[in-house]
Amino acid sequence: MNVRSNSRVLEGRTYGAGVLTARAPVAAQALPEWLGALKSSALGTFEAAGFPSPRDEAWRFTDISDIVSGPFVPQEVARSPVSSGALAAARRLLAERLQDLDETARLVFVDGAFQAALSRFSPKRDDVVACSIDQALSRHPQRVRAALGSDPHDGFQALNTVLFQSGAFVHLAGPRPAEGAGRPVIHLVHVATERAVPLAFHPRTLVVADPGTSSLVIETYLGADGARYLVNGLSQVTVGAGAHVAHVVLQEESRAGYHLQALEIRLDAGARFSSHSVALGGHRSRLDIAATLEQDGAEVALQGVYVARGRRQMDHHTVVTHVGRHTSSRQVYRGVLDDRATAVFDGMIHVAPGAQKTDARQSVRNLLLSGDAVVHAQPRLEINADDVQCAHGATIGQLDPEALFYLQSRGVGQEEARRLLVQGFAGESIQTLPHPPLRRLVEHRIRSLLEAHEGETS
Amino acid sequence: MLTIRDLHVSVQDKPILKGVDLEIDAGQVHAIMGPNGSGKSTLAQVLAGHGGYQVTRGDILLDGRSILEVSPEERARAGIFLSFQYPVEIPGVANSYFLKTALNAVRRGRGEEELDSIAFLALAREKLDVVGMDPRFLSRAVNEGFSGGEKKRNEIFQMALLEPRLAILDETDSGLDIDALKAVANGINALRSPDRAFILITHYQRLLDYVVPDKVYVLANGRIVRSGGRELAQELEKRGYGWLEAAA
Numbered sequence: 001m002n003v004r005s006n007s008r009v010l011e012g013r014t015y016g017a018g019v020l021t022a023r024a025p026v027a028a029q030a031l032p033e034w035l036g037a038l039k040s041s042a043l044g045t046f047e048a049a050g051f052p053s054p055r056d057e058a059w060r061f062t063d064i065s066d067i068v069s070g071p072f073v074p075q076e077v078a079r080s081p082v083s084s085g086a087l088a089a090a091r092r093l094l095a096e097r098l099q100d101l102d103e104t105a106r107l108v109f110v111d112g113a114f115q116a117a118l119s120r121f122s123p124k125r126d127d128v129v130a131c132s133i134d135q136a137l138s139r140h141p142q143r144v145r146a147a148l149g150s151d152p153h154d155g156f157q158a159l160n161t162v163l164f165q166s167g168a169f170v171h172l173a174g175p176r177p178a179e180g181a182g183r184p185v186i187h188l189v190h191v192a193t194e195r196a197v198p199l200a201f202h203p204r205t206l207v208v209a210d211p212g213t214s215s216l217v218i219e220t221y222l223g224a225d226g227a228r229y230l231v232n233g234l235s236q237v238t239v240g241a242g243a244h245v246a247h248v249v250l251q252e253e254s255r256a257g258y259h260l261q262a263l264e265i266r267l268d269a270g271a272r273f274s275s276h277s278v279a280l281g282g283h284r285s286r287l288d289i290a291a292t293l294e295q296d297g298a299e300v301a302l303q304g305v306y307v308a309r310g311r312r313q314m315d316h317h318t319v320v321t322h323v324g325r326h327t328s329s330r331q332v333y334r335g336v337l338d339d340r341a342t343a344v345f346d347g348m349i350h351v352a353p354g355a356q357k358t359d360a361r362q363s364v365r366n367l368l369l370s371g372d373a374v375v376h377a378q379p380r381l382e383i384n385a386d387d388v389q390c391a392h393g394a395t396i397g398q399l400d401p402e403a404l405f406y407l408q409s410r411g412v413g414q415e416e417a418r419r420l421l422v423q424g425f426a427g428e429s430i431q432t433l434p435h436p437p438l439r440r441l442v443e444h445r446i447r448s449l450l451e452a453h454e455g456e457t458s
Numbered sequence: 459m460l461t462i463r464d465l466h467v468s469v470q471d472k473p474i475l476k477g478v479d480l481e482i483d484a485g486q487v488h489a490i491m492g493p494n495g496s497g498k499s500t501l502a503q504v505l506a507g508h509g510g511y512q513v514t515r516g517d518i519l520l521d522g523r524s525i526l527e528v529s530p531e532e533r534a535r536a537g538i539f540l541s542f543q544y545p546v547e548i549p550g551v552a553n554s555y556f557l558k559t560a561l562n563a564v565r566r567g568r569g570e571e572e573l574d575s576i577a578f579l580a581l582a583r584e585k586l587d588v589v590g591m592d593p594r595f596l597s598r599a600v601n602e603g604f605s606g607g608e609k610k611r612n613e614i615f616q617m618a619l620l621e622p623r624l625a626i627l628d629e630t631d632s633g634l635d636i637d638a639l640k641a642v643a644n645g646i647n648a649l650r651s652p653d654r655a656f657i658l659i660t661h662y663q664r665l666l667d668y669v670v671p672d673k674v675y676v677l678a679n680g681r682i683v684r685s686g687g688r689e690l691a692q693e694l695e696k697r698g699y700g701w702l703e704a705a706a
Binding site for chain 2: 401411413416417420421428
């Protein structure tokens, strides 16, 4: 809420300067009137709220000065279409990092723009809609409007609303897929390539799961080596009554990349949502998850694993709000930190008055492989009902020397024994990852990250 | 094969072993018995190379060469195996992955070719039979959620797989019901051979009903206070350790 410093930002040639010129695209784009109004209102919200300051409790440990004063230019301002060179680089990165995950649909975005040529849909089925938001706006404007919701109040989220150009719209239409079609797997892939001007992307992801449906939605973020950019994403998931959505964020941004993402979940009665955050890349990354269990019997399971080396910082912030009765939440996060890396976990469990029979659990464990790595872990509880069960715990530890000796006594060399233990520690949170091809991919990516050269200092 | 010479060992400057001598040849089974706190487990851990113990005097020789400066993994590759009194749980690491890694490290040490996954699984299934373990143990995390008996069987299974030359079994019989005890004894007996030696560390003589030792030692207060044949174990069963501790 610091208006003075905010206007200073807006005057300079900074990320904020792009915001100022954002008024133009809001007016110029052929947007539906309601969307233009939403963006204008969000711009007002952003101008009033500004970027979060270190005085905001939720941003105390996340240094965003690089982002606020950084050279990131909103994608629209750059007005540079994705070049054939960038497309070729994206193709190479996709081939190198992502094998076929047996998806129902894969939507690929390169430097913020949807690429039909890199995307695929197979087989065609009528219980799944997966397309870019601009396509969805022309085909199902009312559904998009409902999924976008109202103006968010957080500065970065407001900025996403102002500036998002594209993104993904996923609609799981109930109640049952065609015979033998299985649970749909929707993969949304965002690739950032190295550009002359550091870009800021504001991808918006909308997932609407009709009652009774079951689906897996994967968001993957990849950055080319050396690419410097900012992702400020906002994903909104609506889970209908009795529906189940499994959601995965696989974050492998480039070493110089910045990744901010908010994930908002609304759950109807008896709905289930499970989230897995796999954070392996980026210079700074932060995922904010807000889940509201409004109706009776809703369940969320939030899981995460982060492996931070060099000077990376990885943050996870969760707010789980229990409103309905008989709701349950589970949170399990595992972090591995080496070198001079930093991790933040801030988890709030809020039990509203009347949310009886709430069952909420949270566990955070961090493994420190270096004396210079830092963890800030803050589990928090706010309980306003009396018939509830809540438990939380956070631990920070080192490798167990007895386990190390056990492995060595079987002939396993010390380095390999250490790696096995770290992999095992991280692997615990991967075991619950849905979809075996995805689990294998993540296991492989974590293993190669742990085996990579130790001396990284970026 | 193994010579222990005037071995003195301390833990955080507290003397535990105060001059142990022992000689074991290939093909032999020696039992080391003794009351709690006599230093039995310390001896086992020191033989396997645990870094938390200081050898203050004496030596341990394998085939005539000192192994005091040899790392635990190199000792394992040279054929030493310790069955842990308290096997460590390692969540997130599948038993099969751990064992394949260990077996191939040991095989490299012996100058043998590494096994691929298929050959490893075939061998592992064969060895599981020896100790009566279900193949599903291979896909579970190392010792995680295993009962006491399952952990001990898993140790013997690892021994069968790694085929050590010198196996040290630290209280492998403790806390086992009779079926598990028999399975463990079967595993040991199946591995007895003229080129392999065993050191059985135990508090009770009941394992020795199934695995007949060539020699029995009594360790008390950090020293070997008595040695003899298997009849010594039977005597201890009747009389307890008190009379020997008093003598020490």
